[in-house]
Amino acid sequence: MGQLHHRPISLLSPNALILVLAILVIIGVFLPWARSPLLLFPNTNPSSSLLPSVSDWRDYSLAQAAEFVAKDGTVIVCAVSYPFLPFVNNWLISVSRQKHQDKVLVIAEDYATLYKVNEKWPGHAVLIPPALDSQTAHNYGSQGFYNFTSRRPLHLLQILELGYNVMYNDVDMVWLQDPFQYLEGSHDVYFMDDQFEIKPLNHSHEFSIPDQNGRTNICSCMIFLRPTNGSKLLMKKWTEEIQSQPWSRSNKGNDQPALNRALRKTLDQVDLYLLPQSAFPTGGLYFKNATWVKETKGKHVIIHNNYIEGYDNKMRRFHDFGLWLVDDHALESPLGILESPLLLFPNTNSSSSSSSSSLLPSVADWRDYSLAQAAKFVAKDGTVIVCAVSYPFLPFLNNWLISVSRQKHQDKVLVIAEDYATLYKVNEKWPGHAVLIPPALDSQTAHNFGSKGFFKFTSRRPQHLLQILELGYNVMYNDVDMVWLQDPFQYLEGSHDTYFTDDRTTIKPLNHSHDLPIPDRNGVTYICSCMIFLRPTYGAKLLMKKWIEELQSSSKSFEGNDQPAFNWALNKTANQVDLYLLPQSAFPTGGLYFKNETWAKETKGKHVIVHNNYIIGYDNKMKRFHDFGLWLVDDHALESPLGKLE
Structure with a gap:
């Protein structure tokens, strides 16, 4: 038997061939699953459980996230909005250089951050609702910045209540050494002083003595807490202090003064430990006192880039001091290289050479991309095709785009993103074709039919359309639960102000009138607000303004969606607007196309746009598209400008 261990194995021998075949079978079975980021890295943290199964990162809870990342009972937390990625x-x-990256949990303050971080590093980001507006969350002194920072003690308290030690860092920090070696003893709370007056190297670790005004200046940006009664008490008191002095124009603050008040008020009940200044210096000392820096060289542990305002200023200072690591060392981060989509694809619009469209404008962030810039970029022959979508419905957007692309009209599509996750994802895949018109909405509720969130989502439609008309463009609006089977533009006969479809299921003759239908016995029409074409005429603009008025009417402020108000507006402006009802056989409602098989057969070949309405629920809509052969994404995703959305 000993000789067999030394016998050379020929690749052409029967045993070797069987071994190779077995390996190939294993690869063939399991490798396809690697397309899912959740399965590429099922467990990068040896001390935590497997990443829990969640169908959407929106459903990932703080308890699940903390359990996944915690190591040795400790979680390292930061909170961030998309611009600060x-x-x-x-x-x-x-x-990562200090080997602590596995226990990092990114608290995403917006959905764009949640999805981007978990796309790159599954399981290491969680969003604790509500999502914030990332446009204002990073502007120091603004109400958005106050809202962003004031949630900090609530997040930390939740983690403490789960039983974990927690270290919080702002992301404008850099670690030069391992900070955990400085957490001496078993105190409740460890913190650093934000004063830049120089302390002796052997200074006291007790809470700072207040100044002559009775104030202290402990930094709220670097804290370590143990899950003790003392720490929890401090977090609760911090929350109380924030709530007692909310943001106002005269109090444009952040959470730090409230932390200091809480520290002073709980001083006798919490075991506090002031970290050494030489190891944890404030930015006002480290970046502004070169003599002190030289004298304490080798002692610095975490550097805080504060005492300076502005994104660009912070980045420049990090550059100047050799602390901006991303340019040359991005692959040392679990997130890897985060490329700017603006630079990757400066112009992907094949129609941009036409007189109606220019090169993609230079914008530093997609948040700054205006509707005027976007419409100019996508418009072709003076026309823009618009849809509005929130993040959960991106698969339906992709399905719709495949059908639009088959009719060669994709270049003039503009996606109105209702949340930042959609804005960044679409522009990452298809630069310049998504714009967000503030404020962003909560994508958790925006797609639930009949909810107030859904009403807010749909009720903005006439405002968006009016803005595009005011810019001088024709505009076609589609909901994304539609599929194009033919080119709809050939049916826009004449030069009417507004073209629309009837949402009733009653069968019309093939040669029916194109006038606004006669109201029923209750004085109601049932025109669909989900497929509209408008020319930039006085009549079309008047209709949009009346639609907005009807939505804002106090007696009709909540009807579940925008369609009743659209019909009231049509009836009230019918004598002032040139209206055109599109043929039912070409633009059928879902209640007819999907539910009347006889009619569908009799009108076969005439259908142009099919609307998947008269059914509620994401899964139900998808299933019906599948059943009727209209779910195109699974086999034809590459026909969409967005490609495959993993």
Whole structure:
């Protein structure tokens, strides 16, 4: 038997061939699953459980996330909005160099951050509702910044209540050494002083003595807490202090003064520990006192880039001091390289050479991309095709786009993103074809038919359309639960102001009138607000303004969606607007197309746009598209400008 261990194995021998075949079978079975980021890295943290199964990162809870990332009972937390992702990456590089990246949990303050981080690093980001507006969350002194920072003690308290130690860092920090070696003893709370007056190297670790005005200036940006009664008490008191002095124009603050008040008020009940200044210096000392920096060289542990305002200023200072690591060391971060979609694809619009469309404008962030810029970029022959969508419905957007692309009209599509996750995802895949018209909505509720969130989502439609008309463009609006079977533009006969479809299921003759239908016995028409074509005429603009008025009417402020108000507006302006009802055989409602098989057969070949309405629920809509052979994404995703959305 000993000789067999030394016998050379020929690749052409029967045993070797069987072994190779077995390996190929295993690869063939399991490799396709690797397309899912959740399964590519099922467990990168040896001390935590497997990543829990969640169908959408919106459903990922803080308890699940903390359990997944915790190591040795500890979680490292940062909170961030999308514009600061480069700073997260910079901070993560420094944390990774100290071998602590596995226990990092990114608290995403918007959906764009939630999905981007979990796309790159599954399981390491969680969003604790509500999502914030990332446009304002990083502007120091603004109400958005106050809202962003004031949630900090609530997040930390929740983690403490789960039983974990927690270290919080702002992402404008860089680790030069391992900070955990400085957490001496078993105190409740560890923190750093934000004063830049120099302390002796052997200074006291007790809470700072207040100044002559009775104030202290402990930094709220670097804290370590143990899950003790003392720590929890401090977090609760911090929350109380924030709530007692909310943001106002005269009090444009952040959460730090409230932390200091809470520290002073709980001083006798909480075991506090002030970290050494030489190891945890404030930015006002480290970046502004070169002599002190030289004298304490080798002692610095975490550097905080504060005492300076502005994204660009912070980045420049990190660059100047050799602390901007992202440019040369991005692969040391779990997030890897975060490329700017604006630079990757400066112009992907094949129609941009036409006189109606220009090159993609230079914008530093998609948040700054205006509707005027977007419409100019996508417009072709003076026309823009518009849809509005929230993140959960991106698969339906992709399905619709495949059908639009088959009719060669995709270049003039503009996606009105109702949340930042959609804005960044679409522009990452298809630069310039998505715009967000503030404020962003909560994508958790925007797609639930009949909810107030759905009403807010649909009720903005006439405002969006009016803005595009005012820019001088024709505009076609579609809901994304539609599929194009033919080119709809050939049916826009004449030069009417407004073209629309009837949402009733009553069968019309093939040669029916194109006038606004006669109201029923209750004085109601049932025109669909989901497929409209408008020319930039006085009549079309008047209709949009009346639609907006009807939505704002106090007696009709909540009807579940915008369609009743649209019908009231049509009836009230019928004598002032040139209206055109599109043929039912070409633009059938879902209640007819999907529910009347005889009619569908009799009108076969005439159908142009099919609307998947008269059914409620994401899964139900998808199933019906599947059943009727209209779910195109599974086999034809590459025909969409967005490609495959993993």
